[in-house]
Amino acid sequence: MHALTEQQIRSAFVNASRREAAQATLPDLDSLNWDRLDYLGWRDRKAPLSSYVVAEVDGEPVAVLLRAAERTGKRRKAVCAWCEDVVNTDDVALYVARRGGAAGRKGDTIGTLICGEFQCSQNVRRKPTRAEAGDATEEERELIVQLRIEGLRERAGRFVREVARTR
Structure with missing residues (x-):
């Protein structure tokens, strides 16, 4: 992912008001290892149910405001819909985003399961387990990781x- 500035992120929101975008608490952008990120995701420290994701679409950053579902009762294991990691299934949460434009203003939303701490980029880069790769060569294992990265980005x-x- 290309390194982004605070202004680039704030102006890239497609489903947040100007006020919501301006009030978003951003992570320390200088401390991020942009070369190892396939998207940028973070929780808002000041608003625990608010989270944000920035992904590149056609070479441009697109930012989305997410709401985490409140966790009630026993936590269940789940597979993240983005990284599809089968090892790290304990911290997957339902996130819901208001759609952009008129649809979002009418209340239309879309949801998905994502790693709770947005560690998908780390998950896809881990070495494949024996169950995943069998007796694959090192070259084949690297290909598995590369395919995971491409799948996450897509x-x-x-x-x-x-x-x-917008509809």
Whole structure:
């Protein structure tokens, strides 16, 4: 992912008001390892149910305001719809985004399961387990990781594209 500035992120929101975008608490952008991010995701420290995702769509950043579903009762294991990691299934949460444009103003939303701390970029880069890769060569294992990275970028991009789509 290309390094982004605060202004680029705030102006890239497709489903947030100017006020919501301005009030978003951004992470420390200088401390991020942009080369190892396939999308940028973070929770708002000041508003625990608010989270944000920025993904590149057609080479441009698209930012989305998400709401985390309140956790009630026993936590269940789930697979993240973006990284599809089968090892880290304990911290997956339902996130809902208001659609952009008139549809969002009418209350239309779209939801998905995403890693609760947005660690998908780390998950797709882990070495494949023996169950996933069997006796694959090192080259084949690297290909598995590369395919995971491409899949994550495609699924995250598809989600933000769907949020941004105006009907």
